Amino acid sequence: MSDQSSYSAKGMSKYFLGKNLKKDIPASIVVFLVALPLCLGIALASGAPLFAGILSGIIGGIVVSSISGSQLSVSGPAAGLTVIVLNAITDLGSYDIFLMAIVVAGLIQILLGILKAGTIGDYFPNSVIIGMLAAIGIILILKQLPHAVGYDADYEGDQNFAQPDQENTFSAIISAFNKFNGGAIIISLLSIAVLILWPKVKKLEIIPAPLIVVALGIILAIVFNGTSLALAPDQLVQIPVVTNFADFKNLFIFPDVTALSNPKLWTVAITIAVVASLETLLSLEAVDKIDPIKRSSPTNRELVAQGIGNTIAGLVGALPMTAVIVRSSANVNSGGRTKVSAILHGVFLMLAVLLIPVLINKIPLSCLAAILLLVGYKLAKFSLFTQMWKDGKDQFIPFAVTILAVVFTDLLIGVGVGLAVAIFFLLRTNFRNPYFYTIDRSEGTDIIRLKLAQEVSFLNKGAIQYVLTHMPPNKTVIIDGSNSLFIDKDVLDTIHDYEHNAFTKNIKVELINVKSSYVVPKLSDMALDPKELS
Structure with a gap:
């Protein structure tokens, strides 16, 4: 083993057992609490079995995070795929055929990673990425307000402006305040107070504030039961309850290999592979931007990791997954430092389903909404807008356009619009440079x-x-x-x-000295020799 490898091994030992672990464990609990309703909500919206969403979160946490080179990114079922999944299951005719499409999509992603297609992620402008993060923060706030007041008609994890029930983000908020639940409002307000005040007491900060919020929410939900403040069943988390091995075995669905000859399957597989890869690269770039240590994640390795995760997901009945900005942001904002937090969140999802599903089903969605409201606020602080304004209009305008486009459409369309505006300013700058x-x-x-x-x-x-x-x-x-x-x-x-x-x-x-033709210099030719740095 070389000195460098030896050093890396020693470094990794301290990496996991040192002070990072003290940050990663609390962060993993927060990510678990955030991911749980999102996995269920996205599965529900996709027309898939509820356990498929949880299983996707487990694989994303344990498998993808272990292979990925990113220390803070968290993977799981993504809201951006819900429409694709819902339509694909309908078009293909059965869920097991759809699972075969996920397997193929995963293999395509592995191939994309091997072909180094992940380098596309290096070319998203900062103004667009920062705008996307701010937009996700605003969407979190807008989308969680109805859940915070007890109106849960919209599924958890939704990010699109227009809704299938003819509602939109703003009309859903108006409907929510016309149909609020007093108990949910009390729980969400107290939860926000705990989230803000608890970390300020140094002797208490060893216990994660979101864990206290969940415990408080469960207690209040029990106390309110039988009164006018009582919560309805759909205002609580609802995960499948496994009582025996037969129940557990029935949760898994396997792909139909004979469907590989179906042309529609390949269309769905390519669509999922492309959309999931784009969302992953965007999320990875965004997480690197808010990483306090400013590490750079290897994009090609991430595509391979996602491909392996999706291949396994298709084989066991899970939903397709991507790196997800909401969960990753919650990880960063909760103090996560290494991939241990993402791996542990996957372990916690698995244990929750197997060991304590009855307790998990007592958690009010309103207290989880409070956690996401705080995550949204941290992503869309007012100081971010003032800083982008100070950076000049060539930064602020693409930033602002990206926010508006993401909020009023969806993630990929919004980023595409923001990217077009950023490219316009790039061309304009180069023209005048x-x-x-x-x-x-x-x-x-x-x-x-x-x-x-x-x-x-x-x-x-x-x-x-x-x-x-x-x-x-x-x-x-x-x-x-x-x-x-x-x-x-x-x-x-x-x-x-x-x-x-x-x-x-x-x-x-x-x-x-103007030649008739030029060859683009290779990156390897431009790289510094390590000996030059010694």
Whole structure:
């Protein structure tokens, strides 16, 4: 074993057994409490068995987190897949055929990871990612308000603006306040107070505040029973109760391998693989942004981990999964430091179903809503908006557009709109950017020298074309590529076209060290040799 490997092994030992574990265990409890209703809600909305959502959370926590290179990302069933899953189960005709599609989707994701398709995640602009996080925070607040007041018509985990019942995010809030439950409101208000005040008492902070909130919610729900404040069954968590091994065995459904010849299955599999991969990459980038240690997660390894997770999910009857921003954000905001917290949350989900389902079914959704309201607030703090405003309109406008688009549509459409706006500002900046060349008139009033920069991409084409078109007549124009390692083919064509046609303005063009073609430098050629750093 090398010195570096030995060091890594020793480091990992301290990593798990040191102070990180003191942070990871409380964080895992919070993530478990957040994930539990979300897994159930998404399964319900997808038209799948409730246990399929829980099983997806277990696999996402234990299997995917163990393989993933991300320390804070948490995987499980995603709201962004609910419509796809619901329609796919209907189109394919049975759940076991759909499970075979998940297996194929998982294998496609593994292939995408091997082909290094995860590098796409490195190119999402910061303004869009930060806007997406803020939008998720706002959605959490808006979506959890009805649950906080006891109106649970909408499923837990939903993020879309429009609802199948013709309601939308805002009309659901209005309906909620017309049909509120006094007991749920008391539980949610007391829960918020505990979440805010409990961590401020240092002697008590060793016990996670969300755990106290859940205990308080269960006690109050029992106390309110039989009174006007009593909670209805649908205002409590509802997980399947396993009483014997036969019940447990019946929870698992296996895929129909004979359906592989069905063309519809492959369409569903490719759709799930692409959408799940995009959501995962977005979530991974977002979590890295809010990681207090600012670690960078390997995107290709994440796709492989998700692919393995989805392959297993399809084999045992679970829903397809992605890395999920809500659970991951709850992990970060609760102080999680390593992947131990995500793994433990999966273990807790499994133990909850097997050992204490009756107790879990006494937890009011209103106290869990309080936890998510606080997560939402931390993601969408007012200070974030003021900071983005200070960073300039090229950052603030894509940020704001992303928020509005995500809140009023869904995650992928919203990010797509934000990305389009960010690209517009990128092109605009490159068009006006004066730093890809310099104009040197020191050699005389009739000589203009353009010194091209080290990298000249197609984004610079418009600006170069504008400068050359507006050159005054009767001059000598020297285009100097001595510093350029790469000049895009479109830019070269623009330069050569100008060279051939400049005589119409009595302009003489000289090209210095401008090659006829350039090869893009490989990343491996640009990487520093470790010996250079020693």
